[in-house]
Amino acid sequence: MAVTMNDVARAAGVSLKTVSNVINDYEFIRPATKQRVLDAIEELGYETNLTARSLRSGKTSMLGLVLADLSVPYYAELASDIMKAAWARGYRVLVEQSGNEADHEKSALQGQFRSLTDGLLFIPLSLDAEQIIRAAGKKPLVLLGEFVQDPRLDMVLIQNHEASAAVTAHLLAGGRRRIAVLGAHDGDTTGSNGLRLNGYKAALAAAGVEYDPALVIGCEWRRDGGADAIARLLDSGVAFDAVFGLNDVVALGALHELLVRGKRVPDEIAVAGFDDIDEARFASPSLTTVEPGRAEIAERAVELLINRIEGKGSADKVEQPEAEFSLRVRQSAP
Amino acid sequence: MAVTMNDVARAAGVSLKTVSNVINDYEFIRPATKQRVLDAIEELGYETNLTARSLRSGKTSMLGLVLADLSVPYYAELASDIMKAAWARGYRVLVEQSGNEADHEKSALQGQFRSLTDGLLFIPLSLDAEQIIRAAGKKPLVLLGEFVQDPRLDMVLIQNHEASAAVTAHLLAGGRRRIAVLGAHDGDTTGSNGLRLNGYKAALAAAGVEYDPALVIGCEWRRDGGADAIARLLDSGVAFDAVFGLNDVVALGALHELLVRGKRVPDEIAVAGFDDIDEARFASPSLTTVEPGRAEIAERAVELLINRIEGKGSADKVEQPEAEFSLRVRQSAP
DNA sequence: CACGTGATCTGCAACGATGTATCCCAGCAG
DNA sequence: CTGCTGGGATACATCGTTGCAGATCACGTG
Numbered sequence: 001m002a003v004t005m006n007d008v009a010r011a012a013g014v015s016l017k018t019v020s021n022v023i024n025d026y027e028f029i030r031p032a033t034k035q036r037v038l039d040a041i042e043e044l045g046y047e048t049n050l051t052a053r054s055l056r057s058g059k060t061s062m063l064g065l066v067l068a069d070l071s072v073p074y075y076a077e078l079a080s081d082i083m084k085a086a087w088a089r090g091y092r093v094l095v096e097q098s099g100n101e102a103d104h105e106k107s108a109l110q111g112q113f114r115s116l117t118d119g120l121l122f123i124p125l126s127l128d129a130e131q132i133i134r135a136a137g138k139k140p141l142v143l144l145g146e147f148v149q150d151p152r153l154d155m156v157l158i159q160n161h162e163a164s165a166a167v168t169a170h171l172l173a174g175g176r177r178r179i180a181v182l183g184a185h186d187g188d189t190t191g192s193n194g195l196r197l198n199g200y201k202a203a204l205a206a207a208g209v210e211y212d213p214a215l216v217i218g219c220e221w222r223r224d225g226g227a228d229a230i231a232r233l234l235d236s237g238v239a240f241d242a243v244f245g246l247n248d249v250v251a252l253g254a255l256h257e258l259l260v261r262g263k264r265v266p267d268e269i270a271v272a273g274f275d276d277i278d279e280a281r282f283a284s285p286s287l288t289t290v291e292p293g294r295a296e297i298a299e300r301a302v303e304l305l306i307n308r309i310e311g312k313g314s315a316d317k318v319e320q321p322e323a324e325f326s327l328r329v330r331q332s333a334p
Numbered sequence: 335m336a337v338t339m340n341d342v343a344r345a346a347g348v349s350l351k352t353v354s355n356v357i358n359d360y361e362f363i364r365p366a367t368k369q370r371v372l373d374a375i376e377e378l379g380y381e382t383n384l385t386a387r388s389l390r391s392g393k394t395s396m397l398g399l400v401l402a403d404l405s406v407p408y409y410a411e412l413a414s415d416i417m418k419a420a421w422a423r424g425y426r427v428l429v430e431q432s433g434n435e436a437d438h439e440k441s442a443l444q445g446q447f448r449s450l451t452d453g454l455l456f457i458p459l460s461l462d463a464e465q466i467i468r469a470a471g472k473k474p475l476v477l478l479g480e481f482v483q484d485p486r487l488d489m490v491l492i493q494n495h496e497a498s499a500a501v502t503a504h505l506l507a508g509g510r511r512r513i514a515v516l517g518a519h520d521g522d523t524t525g526s527n528g529l530r531l532n533g534y535k536a537a538l539a540a541a542g543v544e545y546d547p548a549l550v551i552g553c554e555w556r557r558d559g560g561a562d563a564i565a566r567l568l569d570s571g572v573a574f575d576a577v578f579g580l581n582d583v584v585a586l587g588a589l590h591e592l593l594v595r596g597k598r599v600p601d602e603i604a605v606a607g608f609d610d611i612d613e614a615r616f617a618s619p620s621l622t623t624v625e626p627g628r629a630e631i632a633e634r635a636v637e638l639l640i641n642r643i644e645g646k647g648s649a650d651k652v653e654q655p656e657a658e659f660s661l662r663v664r665q666s667a668p
Numbered sequence: 669c670a671c672g673t674g675a676t677c678t679g680c681a682a683c684g685a686t687g688t689a690t691c692c693c694a695g696c697a698g
Numbered sequence: 699c700t701g702c703t704g705g706g707a708t709a710c711a712t713c714g715t716t717g718c719a720g721a722t723c724a725c726g727t728g
Contacts, residue, residue, distance in 0.1 A: 002449075002714090004713095004714055004715085005714065005715070006714080014677075014678090015677065015678045015679075016678090016679090016714095016715090017677075017678060017679075017680095017716085018676090018677060018678075020715070020716060021676095021677080021716095023715095024716080026676095027675095028674085028675050028676055028677085029675095029676070029677080030675085030676065030677090033676080033677080047444075047445065047446055047448070047449055048446060048449070048714090048715080049389075049449050049713090049714050049715070050446050050449045050450050050715095051385060051388045051389045051394065051449060051450070051713090051714080051715090052389050052683090052713070052714035052715040052716090053714080053715055053716075054385045054683095054715090055383075055385045055386050055389050055682095055683050055684065055685085055713090055714080055715075055716095056682075056683050056714080056715045056716045056717085057683085057715080057716065057717090058683075060385065062428075069414055070404065070410045070411075070413050070414040070417070071410055071411045071414040071612065073407060073410070073613075076404045076405055076407070076410035077404075077405045079404050080403055080404040080405040080431065081405075083404070083429070083431055084431070087431075092428065092430075092447075092450075093429070094426065094428055095417065095427070095429060096426075097414065097417055097418070097421075110381075111381070112381055112382060112384055113426075114381070115336075115381055115382070115383050115384045115385065116384050116385070116426075223612065223613075223615070223616040224616075227616065252613075252616055253616055255618065256616040256617070256618050256620070259618040259619075260618075278405065278557065279407075279557075279586075279613055281557070282557045282558075282561070282586055282587055282590040283590070283617070283618070284589065284590050284593040284594075284617070284618050285593075286590070336684090338683095338684055338685085339684070339685065340684080348707075348708090349707065349708045349709075350684095350685085350708090350709095351686080351687095351707075351708060351709075351710095352706090352707060352708075354685070354686060355686095355706095355707085357685095358686080360706095361705095362704090362705050362706055362707090363705095363706070363707085364705090364706065364707090367706080367707080382684090382685075383683090383684055383685065384685095385683090385684080385685090386683070386684035386685040386686090386713090387684080387685055387686075388685090388713095389683090389684080389685075389686095389712095389713050389714065389715085390684080390685045390686045390687085390712075390713050391685080391686065391687095391713085392713075
């Protein structure tokens with residue numbers, strides 16, 4: 001059916017291997033021969049069969065990307081950046097949605113999925129470092145999203161603590177003293193939630209403001225999670241003058257609910273988030289948030305993973321580069 | 335390196351082909367043999383090499399999905415649904431971002447990308463039907479997103495005209511008479527923009543309201559496009575009491591700009607969109623919009639494509655199922 | 669003029685699985 | 699006892715490409 005190298009070889013009057021050499025830019029080919037082969041390729045409409053190439057070469061030139069769900073804006077935007085970075089380096093990205101389920105994450109790490117990819121970018125949500133190390137095979141693996149932190153694993157880090165502290169400090173500088181936190185529980189110390197909560201605490205301490213666990217409300221990192229959380233807080237009667245959603249959709253969900261309930265933002269209550277998704281800029285009022293360095297994260301992660309795949313760089317040293325964040329001050333918390 | 339069927343065969347004391355038979359659930363295998371093979375697989379940690387299987391069988395069990403950019407919420411949500419639908423049927427999805435460039439779309443249609451997939455889901459934006467037919471190979475192809483319409487191509491349709499008319503009718507029913515349209519030009523008749531514009535016109539006509547081209551503002555289908563467009567309209571001094579953004583992000587961008595400029599929504603100006611992205615529900619005010627049947631679109635498209643791939647269904651008849659839409663009335667246009 | 673050298677091209681095996689044809693054997697009818 | 703049947707397992711070729719090891723040939727050198 002499909003045109004193969006053999007057909008091209010016959011048409012060009014050369015050996016199959018010469019066609020292969022032309023395609024792979026082998027150095028020593030007479031220009032005339034090369035041209036004949038290229039003409040034959042053109043004429044027959046030959047396309048290299050990537051499956052066969054993969055089988056023979058042992059490389060698929062595909063990176064796996066495991067994340068919870070593309071419908072989450074931050075992941076979608078990150079995935080888009082990752083795909084572009086990979087594309088620029090000659091790799092494609094195969095996305096696997098884990099739905100935030102441990103089984104699914106595990107099977108993505110070990111399963112057949114791996115045989116389709118040369119390496120994996122993984123945003124773990126349910127598995128811890130130990131489970132990841134146990135489940136992961138020998139193929140290169142780079143973690144993103146820092147829910148997991150471990151000195152044995154390559155990963156690109158977000159400055160959760162510092163960025164969170166910066167947001168909090170900004171709210172404090174605006175005169176807020178009772179800052180509610182949505183998306184973490186009082187005891188959390190690990191994962192994005194824990195790290196961001198700790199950054200919040202550190203900023204409070206630095207400003208001499210007392211930490212009140214009653215202001216810390218756990219919720220799913222979704223819009224409705226944020227809306228529910230703020231509703232519970234309002235209903236509880238606890239006083240607060242600012243809200244820090246540990247990611248943007250939580251903050252936006254809370255913002256929505258606050259406005260529904262007739263609160264004035266930012267006059268009565270300031271709102272801030274974390275991620276700087278595109279939507280944050282166009283919310284009403286626009287959302288103050290922190291940009292975690294998404295483009296840099298994508299770039300570094302892809303670069304690191306491909307270096308591992310291609311054996312460049314120091315093979316044995318675990319790498320954990322950190323992305324630069326920046327505060328985005330907007331209307332919701334000027 | 336990796337464990338192959340051969341290793342398993344040796345360990346289980348059977349032939350390579352028997353291992354293959356066990357894995358592919360061949361009927362006539364003695365339970366004892368099967369068990370021995372399964373044990374060996376377990377013990378050695380064997381994983382089938384999907385690349386090799388693909389080469390031999392000629393199927394990759396992957397669907398290609400070509401869209402402009404995952405950072406666009408509607409595409410991200412659609413992609414998520416498509417991936418789930420495909421997964422449920424034993425297929426994976428390989429996403430290719432065209433960036434809305436014709437060259438890129440074309441290369442996705444013909445290029446090596448195709449050899450990795452059994453069929454393609456394509457959301458065309460730059461290519462027209464003729465170009466698509468010319469560029470596409472013989473592999474199954476299903477179009478989505480109806481910028482292109484052609485009786486020769488399989489596609490899943492959105493009821494652009496009807497849904498758009500429904501939104502417009504809703505605004506009219508709310509007493510609005512000067513409804514601005516963002517995201518189309520006066521002359522447009524094809525593509526989502528043209529079809530939706532026509533739906534708008536039809537609803538006006540049905541209500542006996544005159545069509546005013548000055549209310550139709552072209553813009554990119556992005557947040558900033560919507561914001562710019564409404565800014566231009568406001569600056570032009572043309573009077574209007576409602577805005578229909580031809581998709582949600584345009585509407586949300588416009589909504590943002592209206593609020594920035596101190597307009598009251600919906601009291602002074604009502605706003606409606608098209609797509610019902612998750613964000614619409616949590617905007618402030620929440621956005622009235624139309625749900626085009628996204629889940630159904632994903633489901634039908636995947637089903638249709640896989641039927642084509644597997645040769646089920648009527649081979650020769652072009653299929654163009656239409657998804658059911660539904661109006662979502664919210665605060666921005668009650 | 670024989671010979672080394674490097675440019676140019678070729679043949680064969682192999683990647684890891686599956687399709688096809690075949691073989692072996694137990695059970696059973698004639 | 700022979701021949702047939704069909705379950706259960708196997709051997710071999712094959713998918714389309716690339717790695718490796720050569721083969722060939724022109725050319726300059728001593």
